[in-house]
Amino acid sequence: MKPLQPSDWDRIAITEKFQQLLREKRRFVIPATLFFIVYYFALPVLVGYFPRFMSRRVLGPLNIAYVFALSQFAMAWTIAWLYVRAAERFDKLALQLKNDGESR
Amino acid sequence: MTIALAMFLGFVALTLAITAWAAGRSSGSVSYFAAGRRITAWQNGLAVAGDYMSAASFLGIAGLIAFNGYDGFMYSVGWLVAYLTVLLIVAEPLRNAGKYTMADVLAYRLNPRPVRAMASLSTLTVSTFYMIAQMVGAGALVSLLLKDSGIDFRTAVIGVGALMIIYVVFGGMLATTWVQIVKAVLLMAGTILLSLLVLAHFGFSFAEFFNQVTNVRYHQNGVEVTRNFLEPGLRYRPPYGALDLISLGLALILGTAGLPHILVRFYTVPDARTARMSVVWAMAIIGTFYVMTTFLGFGAATIVGRDHIAANGGINMSAPLLAKALGGDVFFSFISAVAFATILAVVAGLTISASTSFAHDFWTNVVHRGVERSPGEEVRVARITACVVGVVSIAIAILLGPGANVAFLVGLAFAVAASANLPVILLSLFWRRFNTTGAVCGLGAGLASSIGLILVSPSVRGPGAPFPLDNPGIVSIPVGFLAAWLASLMTRDTSSEQKFSELLVRANTGLGAEKAERV
Numbered sequence: 001m002k003p004l005q006p007s008d009w010d011r012i013a014i015t016e017k018f019q020q021l022l023r024e025k026r027r028f029v030i031p032a033t034l035f036f037i038v039y040y041f042a043l044p045v046l047v048g049y050f051p052r053f054m055s056r057r058v059l060g061p062l063n064i065a066y067v068f069a070l071s072q073f074a075m076a077w078t079i080a081w082l083y084v085r086a087a088e089r090f091d092k093l094a095l096q097l098k099n100d101g102e103s104r
Numbered sequence: 105m106t107i108a109l110a111m112f113l114g115f116v117a118l119t120l121a122i123t124a125w126a127a128g129r130s131s132g133s134v135s136y137f138a139a140g141r142r143i144t145a146w147q148n149g150l151a152v153a154g155d156y157m158s159a160a161s162f163l164g165i166a167g168l169i170a171f172n173g174y175d176g177f178m179y180s181v182g183w184l185v186a187y188l189t190v191l192l193i194v195a196e197p198l199r200n201a202g203k204y205t206m207a208d209v210l211a212y213r214l215n216p217r218p219v220r221a222m223a224s225l226s227t228l229t230v231s232t233f234y235m236i237a238q239m240v241g242a243g244a245l246v247s248l249l250l251k252d253s254g255i256d257f258r259t260a261v262i263g264v265g266a267l268m269i270i271y272v273v274f275g276g277m278l279a280t281t282w283v284q285i286v287k288a289v290l291l292m293a294g295t296i297l298l299s300l301l302v303l304a305h306f307g308f309s310f311a312e313f314f315n316q317v318t319n320v321r322y323h324q325n326g327v328e329v330t331r332n333f334l335e336p337g338l339r340y341r342p343p344y345g346a347l348d349l350i351s352l353g354l355a356l357i358l359g360t361a362g363l364p365h366i367l368v369r370f371y372t373v374p375d376a377r378t379a380r381m382s383v384v385w386a387m388a389i390i391g392t393f394y395v396m397t398t399f400l401g402f403g404a405a406t407i408v409g410r411d412h413i414a415a416n417g418g419i420n421m422s423a424p425l426l427a428k429a430l431g432g433d434v435f436f437s438f439i440s441a442v443a444f445a446t447i448l449a450v451v452a453g454l455t456i457s458a459s460t461s462f463a464h465d466f467w468t469n470v471v472h473r474g475v476e477r478s479p480g481e482e483v484r485v486a487r488i489t490a491c492v493v494g495v496v497s498i499a500i501a502i503l504l505g506p507g508a509n510v511a512f513l514v515g516l517a518f519a520v521a522a523s524a525n526l527p528v529i530l531l532s533l534f535w536r537r538f539n540t541t542g543a544v545c546g547l548g549a550g551l552a553s554s555i556g557l558i559l560v561s562p563s564v565r566g567p568g569a570p571f572p573l574d575n576p577g578i579v580s581i582p583v584g585f586l587a588a589w590l591a592s593l594m595t596r597d598t599s600s601e602q603k604f605s606e607l608l609v610r611a612n613t614g615l616g617a618e619k620a621e622r623v
Contacts, residue, residue, distance in 0.1 A: 009606035012615070021612060029192050037357070040185045044178065044353050047336045048346020055335045061314040065174060066334050072181045073391050076188055080387050083192060084380065091377055094613045101615040 108437035126279035149385020154284030167419035169401020173333030186360035197611035231458035237513035239501035265498035287449035302403035322410035355577035359518035362525030459489035524550030539597035546588025
C-alpha cells in the first residue's frame with residue numbers, strides 16, 4: 001500500500017459515507033455531552049445555592065442532596081452503556097471507510 | 105508494625121518481579137513507550153483506574169468525607185462523571201491519530217515544534233506537581249505507619265523515588281501498566297473488605313448506618329456538636345462556597361481528559377474500539393470505588409470519630425484508622441500497605457508519561473526536528489529523563505517536607521490540565537480554523553493563569569487571599585479557551601486548515617492509525 005496523499009484525505013472527507021459517520025456520531029455525542037454537563041452541574045449549583053431544599057429528607061434518613069449525588073453514578077454508567085451500543089454502528093461505518101481507504 | 109513492613113515488602117517484591125519480566129520482553133520504542141499496544145480492554149481499564157485512584161482518592165476523599173460529610177462526597181461524584189468526557193470526546197480520536205503523547209494529535213495540523221515544546225512543558229508541569237504531591241503523601245504516610253521500624257520521612261521518599269525509577273527505566277510502559285493493574289486489584293479488594301466490615305458493624309442495616317450518619321458527634325473549638333453529615337455546607341459555605349464547588353467541578357470534568365498520564369494509556373491498546381471499552385471498564389471500577397467512599401468516609405466519621413482521627417495522625421489517616429478499629433492490627437497493616445502501593449504505582453505512571461513527553465516531543469521532535477539520529481535514542485533519552493525526574497521530585501519533596509499542602513498540588517495538576525491541555529485538544533480536533541498561534545497562546549495562557557491564581561488563592565495565602573476560591577478553574581479554563589480562540593482568529597494559517605480533513609478522517613475512522621506490535 002502506498003502512503004495516502006493529502007488529496008486522498010480530502011477525497012474521503014467529502015464522501016457521503018464519511019459525512020454520514022460524522023452526522024451519526026454528532027447526533028449521539030452532542031446531546032449526550034450537553035445532557036451530562038447540565039445534569040452534573042445541577043448538583044453543585046443546587047447544593048451551593050439551595051442547601052435548605054437539598055437537605056429535605058426523601059428516603060428515611062436520606063435527603064435530596066445525597067440521592068441526587070448517587071443518581072450521578074447511575075447517570076454516568078447509563079450514558080456509557082448507551083454510547084457503547086451506539087458506537088457499534090459507528091464502528092461498522094468506520095471500518096468500511098478504513099477498508100476502502102486502505103485498498104485504494 | 106512489622107506486619108505492615110512485611111506486607112509492603114511483599115508488594116515491592118512482586119512489582120520488581122513484574123519489572124524483571126517486562127524488561128526481558130521489552131525491545132524498541134513501541135514496546136517501551138506503549139507496551140507494544142497489546143494491552144487488552146479490561147487490563148487497560150484496571151490500569152487507567154490504577155493511575156487515577158491516587159493517594160488523594162483513597163486517603164484524601166475518605167478523610168474529606170469523615171471530616172466534612174456530604175461536601176467531601178461531592179468530590180467522589182465529579183471524579184467519576186469526568187470519565188464521560190474521556191469516553192465521548194477524547195479517548196478514541198487520540199488513539200486513532202496519535203503515537204505516544206497528547207502532542208502527537210496537535211502536531212498533525214499545526215507547526216510541530218512550537219506546539220510540541222509548549223505541550224511538553226505543560227505535561228512536565230502537570231506531572232511534576234502531581235508527583236511531588238504523591239511523594240510528600242507517601243513520605244508522611246510511611247513515617248507515620250512504620251515509625252517503630254526506624255524509617256523516617258526522608259528515607260521513605262528516597263525509597264519511593266528509587267523504586268519508581270527502577271520500574272520505569274527497566275520495565276517501561278509494560279511494567280508500569282502491570283504495576284497499576286496489581287495495585288488496582290489490591291485497592292479494590294481492600295476497599296470492598298473495609299466497606300463490608302463497616303456494614304457488618306451496623307448489622308448490615310443501611311437504615312441503621314445512615315441514621316448514625318445523620319447524628320455525628322465531635323468537638324469543635326472545645327464544644328461538643330452534633331451534625332447531620334448528609335447535609336451539605338460543612339465545608340463549602342457562603343459567600344464563595346457555591347462558586348468554589350462549581351469551579352472544582354469544572355476542573356475535574358475538563359481536567360481528567362487532559363491529564364497526560366491518563367491519556368498515554370490509550371496508546372497501549374490495539375485500536376480505538378479497545379480504547380473505548382477500556383474507558384468503560386475503568387468507569388465500572390472507578391464508579392464502584394467512589395460509591396464505596398460512602399462507607400469509608402461516613403464509616404470513619406461514625407465508628408472512629410473526628411476527634412480520634414484528629415488526635416491520631418490527622419485527616420489523611422481516616423481510612424487506615426477505620427481499618428484498625430474494625431479489623432485490628434493485621435487489617436490496619438494491610439490497608440496501609442495498599443495505600444502505599446497506590447502511591448508507588450501512581451508515581452511510576454506519572455514518571456513514564458513525563459519522560460515519554462520529554463523524549464518524544466521535546467528531544468526528538470523539537471530539538472532534532474523529528475529525526476531519531478540513532479536507533480533507540482528516544483528510549484535512551486526517556487530513561488535518562490525518568491532518572492532526572494525521579495531525583496528532582498525526591499529533592500523537592502524532601503525540601504517541602506511532610507507538612508506540605510498536598511491537596512493544593514493535586515488541585516493545581518487538574519487545573520493546569522483543564523485550562524491548558526484540554527482547550528487545545530478539543531479545538532484541534534473539532535475546529536477547522538484553529539492554528540499554531542492559537543495552540544501556543546492557549547497552552548501558555550491556561551498554564552500561566554491556573555498557576556498564577558493558585559499562588560494567590562486561600563490554599564497558599566490563607567484566609568483573605570486576593571483570589572477568594574481554592575479552585576481556579578472557573579476563571580482559568582475560560583482564559584485558556586479564549587486565548588486559543590482569539591489568537592487563532594487574529595492569525596491565518598491555511599496549511600493547518602487544509603490538514604483538518606486529514607485529522608478528521610484519521611480521528612474518526614482509524615485509517616492510518618498506529619498498529620499493535622506482532623508477537
